[in-house]
Amino acid sequence: QVQLVESGGGLVQAGGSLRLSCAASGRTISYHTMGWFRQAPGKEREFVEAIRWSPGSTYYADSVKGRFTISRDNAKNTVYLQMNSLKPQDTAVYYCAADFRLGYELDREVSYNSWGQGTQVTVSS
Numbered sequence: 001q002v003q004l005v006e007s008g009g010g011l012v013q014a015g016g017s018l019r020l021s022c023a024a025s026g027r028t029i030s031y032h033t034m035g036w037f038r039q040a041p042g043k044e045r046e047f048v049e050a051i052r053w054s055p056g057s058t059y060y061a062d063s064v065k066g067r068f069t070i071s072r073d074n075a076k077n078t079v080y081l082q083m084n085s086l087k088p089q090d091t092a093v094y095y096c097a098a099d100f101r102l103g104y105e106l107d108r109e110v111s112y113n114s115w116g117q118g119t120q121v122t123v124s125s
Helices: none
Strands: 003-007 010-013 018-025 034-039 046-051 058-060 068-073 078-083 092-100 112-115 119-124
Touching (some): 018 034, 018 092, 018 119, 034 068
Antiparallel strands (some): 018 078, 034 046, 068 078
């Protein structure tokens, strides 16, 4: 399995921006689908956005449409989540996911075999 380390979380006011990073090690992620999920206190982990390795198609949850953007830098073996126009309801621990299971749905937690430790994002009103 690939090892994933998220960073970039923090405290931000509503309307602000953050960029999360997910650095992978152990093997290249260039040819793999990658995803971001989040989990708010007392709630289940939910899908945020995913990116396929080719042709780089992205998929996102309706709740982040037009505000969040996933991207990847294969040379750095890193995936990013740019978050703009943040809202208090975006407060959660954000997790990076890899080792996508072919044939599974992109937006399901069970579809990924490798997870990072998470990074906390807190949006104040």
